[in-house]
Amino acid sequence: MMDSVPIRARPASIGAGLTLPATLQVRNVVASARVAGALRLHDLAATVPGAEFDPSFPRLILRLSAPKASALIFSSGKVVLTGMRSPETVAPALAAVLDVLRGAGAELDRPVPAPRIVNLVASGTLGEKVALHRLAISRDLDRIEFDPEMFSGLVYRSEAGGVALVFGTGSLVVTGTRSLEGARAVAAEVRAIVTAAGASLK
Known part of the structure; x- marks a missing residue:
């Protein structure tokens, strides 16, 4: 809503x-966070169901349904979240992305810094x-x-x-x-x- x-x-x-x-x-709310020192996008694209990846533009796209948001994931370890309708959705959206990345075997920073609304x-x-x-x-x-x-x-x-x-x-x-x-x-x-x-x- x-x-x-x-x-x-x-x-x-x-x-x-x-x-x-x-x-x-x-x-719309756009937020970003750096979750890792580096991410192997080719490996993630082969592992994460539904991930969108075009090698000519080095970023991986995840589309979340709960909460509803889109995540752009870069090889630098930066994640950009967009498509959210409330600032309160930012933290759970990032948490959902982190769950997907960990499930795919990505090595993430500990702790991951809080996302920042941009x-x-x-x-x-x-x-x-x-x-x-x-x-x-x-x-x-x-x-x-x-x-x-x-x-x-x-x-x-x-x-x-x-x-x-x-x-x-x-x-x-x-x-x-x-x-x-x-x-x-x-x-x-x-x-x-x-x-x-x-x-x-x-």
Whole structure:
């Protein structure tokens, strides 16, 4: 089930009645961990059922069903986990990968370091349409990319460190953060700049 992440800032009016919703939905979590000094991918590919391996791109892919996630395993011993819908899924997903690797005879570090979230993607809606042209000309151009002939959304590089994709429909996608708190901070910043620009549309 998709997790909903509360935005703790109190909802406030944006422009002519535009309000940020009470939740963001987590769409994807990406995490990584180094589990070994080196891994023999050819041997693992021959041993692990369902593993996907292409020698032209040296990584092994495992697709987990419980918890649902995908793992990219590299010969350097690095594992990248993706496709998760909650930060709480990261640890059990890595544990499942480690079980598979140990079952295939791989020599792993002891202990294996805890996985680290490297990106979290969340989405929501501002509840009203947004005048992207008005928003674009109201802000520092170093933080905004807007070319409607190339891409229908406005790209805003947040002072909080993440990136927000804002669409004229009022939809919002936040990426480039490493925590739920970071996603909330970016969403709150977007709400503030739309308020300041008076960029909401009825």
